[in-house]
Amino acid sequence: MTSARSPSHAPSGHLPVASLDRPQAPRARGATSLQTRLIRNFSIAILIPALVTTVVGSRMIQQRVVDQAQAEVNSNLEAAKVIYEHHLQRLADALRIHARRSVIYGPLAERKTAGLDTELDRILDGEKLDVLTLTDTTGAMFYRAAHPEAPGIGPPWADLVQRVLRQRQPLASTEVVRADELTRESLFLGKQALMTVTPTPHARPMGPSRVTDGMMLVSAAPVLTPDGRCLGVLYGGVLLNRNYEIVDTVVDTVFRDRVYEGRKIGTATIFQGDVRIATTVLDASGARAVTTRISAEVADLVLDRGDTWRGRAFVVTDWYLSAYTPIRDSQGRTIGILYVGSLERPYTDMLWRTLAVFLGIAALGVVLVTWVAIRVAGRISRPIQAMAQASQRVAQGDYSVTVSVASADEIGHLAASFNTMTSELGRAHHELREWAENLERKVEQRTVELQAAQAKLLQSAKLAAVGRLAAGVAHEINNPLTGILTNSSLMLEDVPAGDPRHEELQTVVNETLRCRKIVKGLLDFARQTKPQEQTLSLNQVVEDILALVKNQASFRNLSIITKLDPHLPAVLADADQMRQVILNIVLNAADAMPQGGSLRITTAMDAAARTVTVRVSDTGSGIPHEIKDRLFEPFFTTKSTGTGLGLAIAYGIVEQHKGTLSVESTPGWATTIVLTLPMNGTDTDAGSRRHA
Secondary structure, eight states, rough: OOOOOOOOOOTOOOOOOGGGSSSOOEEEEEEOOOOHHHHHHHHHHHHHHHHHHHHHHHHHHHHHHHHHHHHHHHHHHHHHHHHHHHHHHHHHHHHHHHHHHHHHHHHHHHOOTTTTHHHHHHHHHHHOOOOEEETTSSSOEEESSTTTOOOOOOOTTTHHHHHHHHHHHHEEEEEEEEEHHHHOTTTHHHHHEEEEOOTTTSSOOSOOOOEEEEEEEEEEEEEEEEEEOEEEEEEEEEEETTOHHHHHHHHIIITTTOOOOOEEEEEEEETTTTEEEEOOOTTTTTSTTTTOOOHHHHHHIIIOOOOOOEEEEEETTTTEEEEEEEEEOSOEEEEEOOOOOOOEEHHHHHHHHHHHHHHHHHHHHHHHHHHHHHTTTHHHHHHHHHHHHHHHHHHHTTOOOOOOOOOHHHHHHHHHHHHHHHHHHHHHHHHHHHHHHHHHHHHHHHHHHHHHHHHHHHHHHHHHHHHHHHHHHHHHHHHHHOOOOHHHHHHHSSSOOHHHHHHHHHHHHHHHHHHHHHHHHHHHHHHHOOOEEEEEHHHHHHHHHHHTTTTTTGTTTEEEEEOOTTOOOEEEOOHHHHHHHHHHHHHHHHTTTOEEEEEEEEEEETTTTTEEEEEEEEOOOOHHHHEEEEEETTTTTSSHHHHHHHHHHHHHHHTTTEEEEEEETTTTTEEEEEEEEEEESSSSOHHHHHHO
């Protein structure tokens, strides 16, 4: 930055602003200065071409961007259709190949199912199928892989089988399968297909509230012998509800994981009717937006008229350049929609950037012309104005601002001093902020530790107080209960069965026995003795408990799955007390699944934390959040006949072993109880003990 040269009579070292004090010629009233006229004329000369160029160029660029975006969406849709058809063809090829293997047609020819279960299960898992069934030449079910005990087959399988038997050629299509047929083929498919529809703006007003049927890729192939005889049909299918393989493949293949500002550019969705059943579109919480619905405008065009919809659409949370094409079943009916969409923002940002370049060029021309006109007048005012603006930004908290130092005069020294000041202010502000953040982190960490310690002390004190009270109450009422039970039992023996008093005495005996059971629980809770520690394998304890309970009535309709770490290290613990803890947890898990389910027990070790963990999971109805924190409180129970002491006793035993007992639960879905013990018998790290 250079300063205007001062007049010859000005003393050396004066500020350049002294030159502004020269006497000026008087200006006629209404006259415009030459500087103003030059700025105005040059500005008009550059603004008109710049505006014309910007308008014409922006229209051309906008049209080109729109054409490019639409062409890319069309290409993406075709690629998605190819991928979808590839999955359907792959299913058909797999069934055609397996249908001609001797391990399939051999048992069918001999009318023997021996060995089919192993082979069909291997095919079911290897080909990632949800349905796999073998029929005879009449179309009757010969063997079903997933649910062999279910009788018969229904639509659409029966229709598909008859068509294959007539044509003796493999067939494949997309079909909607009723909920009862899904359950017939596999016990879990009906649950996978079931969806509660999420209310969606702009959707059709009279839409379904639930989805019970499922949309499947289905295929069937004739079972042919080497000599060409048809012995039956092998059919299978893949449920698309909550199956994200196809949509993920579309996004990975077509869009190649391209992201823009941290978001994936491409999305893909499969609709059953107008409901999303598989999608890569995320909702506001970051989860896949299944169960949401399509807009009424798109549904009318694609579902009702069977046309392809292309255009700009608001999809759940953002605008996309989208394409929707119908999915039809074997009868040509539109049953769903395949969607691909590309985030609109990259195209609009590119458009705005291009327009900004045009505007920047025009603005640059205006600035250059204006700069030529006002260069002399602004030579002194410009650096001062820059420092004034920089001072305002510093006042607003921006300490990174600097002003250029282009001269060695007083203004240059002032600018250098200003830069030094802002640098020091920025450094001091940064140090203060780091100090405050560090202090805040330490306070939060200490608060969490104190809260955890307080909760542990409160729980221990509560258990100790209740234990003392329980012991006193149990001893005080045990003797009267024994007398009542003995006398009522003797009276019951003396009163004949037909006597009206017999039922009342029986009630007294039953309720007294129940009281005695509660008293026994109180005594067990109060007598938590010091553990007799010994080297113990938790794997062996789990196996002993399962051997004890597996034949009980409440476990007969449960699927028990174990995954025990064969290298699990031993722990120092009381064997009887550990059996009591795990038995109590397992019984509670079984009680949570009265209609059947899966009981999963896993063991593992954490070498870093030096702990051993036992996880017991059920597929029950879960635990509501409002009672989750009270699960280990004495006398708290949700059972009509329980005492509420089982988990409290287990919690006390684990505490004595310097371990932890915690619960993980999803309401309406499942519950997991986590038992953690130290490997070496010492207390574990606080972070591992508070295992949520």
